[in-house]
Amino acid sequence: MAKLKTDDNSLNLSIEALGKSLGAAQIGFSDLSVLPENKRMGYNHGITVIIRLSDGILNQIEAEPTQTYFSHYRSVNRLIDLITLRIILFLEELGYPSVAIPASQSVSDPDDAFTGAFQHKTGAVLSGLGWIGRSALFIHPSYGPRVRMGTVLTNAPIQAGNPVTQSACGFCRACVTACPAMAIEGRLWEPGLARNELYDAFSCSNHMKEAYQHIGRGAVCGLCMVACPVGQNNALAKL
Numbered sequence: 001m002a003k004l005k006t007d008d009n010s011l012n013l014s015i016e017a018l019g020k021s022l023g024a025a026q027i028g029f030s031d032l033s034v035l036p037e038n039k040r041m042g043y044n045h046g047i048t049v050i051i052r053l054s055d056g057i058l059n060q061i062e063a064e065p066t067q068t069y070f071s072h073y074r075s076v077n078r079l080i081d082l083i084t085l086r087i088i089l090f091l092e093e094l095g096y097p098s099v100a101i102p103a104s105q106s107v108s109d110p111d112d113a114f115t116g117a118f119q120h121k122t123g124a125v126l127s128g129l130g131w132i133g134r135s136a137l138f139i140h141p142s143y144g145p146r147v148r149m150g151t152v153l154t155n156a157p158i159q160a161g162n163p164v165t166q167s168a169c170g171f172c173r174a175c176v177t178a179c180p181a182m183a184i185e186g187r188l189w190e191p192g193l194a195r196n197e198l199y200d201a202f203s204c205s206n207h208m209k210e211a212y213q214h215i216g217r218g219a220v221c222g223l224c225m226v227a228c229p230v231g232q233n234n235a236l237a238k239l
């Protein structure tokens with residue numbers, strides 16, 4: 001099949017149509033060349049797949065996560081991995097080898113035990129899909145933090161969106177107050193700010209393992225997510 005020209009938006013549209021037909025709420029396209037090469041596996045572009053989490057399930061979370069939320073979390077991860085797989089197979093049919101980064105990643109990084117092979121929220125912000133909250137979660141303007149994401153890394157000639165460069169959290173501190181581990185520092189995000197300036201991943205992880213061992217062996221919490229006013233009561237919001 002013929003390769004597409006770089007000024008042609010049709011590849012974006014085809015990927016978007018494929019992703020949305022499989023359940024994605026939105027697809028974002030980013031230029032990753034601003035990142036060090038070893039942080040993007042040598043690929044120049046990112047494709048971010050956003051899946052909206054169920055409001056019905058999230059609204060059941062009160063003082064602690066629920067078993068239903070844990071199951072939902074895993075189901076959504078599987079859906080994301082299916083969509084990113086379908087996108088890389090589509091791109092490879094066009095002649096562009098590509099890599100799908102799993103929704104939930106586990107890699108051993110001596111510098112950061114809680115990071116993944118590629119940070120989905122980095123691609124999402126560079127795509128212009130939203131900002132990083134005080135909670136260090138990605139915040140979508142319509143769905144808030146009530147999303148999960150996957151990423152495709154590729155050199156296919158996609159058209160990148162405009163990065164978001166400012167937090168829109170304003171004076172809100174709902175997630176800071178809601179965190180039972182006091183893991184959220186309360187700072188406003190700005191591009192280049194390290195994650196540990198926003199929140200303490202070690203305290204968060206420890207709290208989940210100790211307090212919620214009975215729910216998915218301490219793999220989820222979600223209290224800072226459901227406390228966020230952005231995306232609440234917004235299930236039918238359209239971008």
Ligand code: SF4
Pocket residue numbers: 178179180181182183184199203204205207208221222223224225
């Ligand atoms: S997931 Fe839970 S423990 Fe971790 S930062 Fe959010 S509220 Fe705090």
Ligand code: SF4
Pocket residue numbers: 132133134135139168169172173174175176227228229230
């Ligand atoms: S709860 Fe408030 S401060 Fe925290 S991420 Fe959401 S908007 Fe930002």
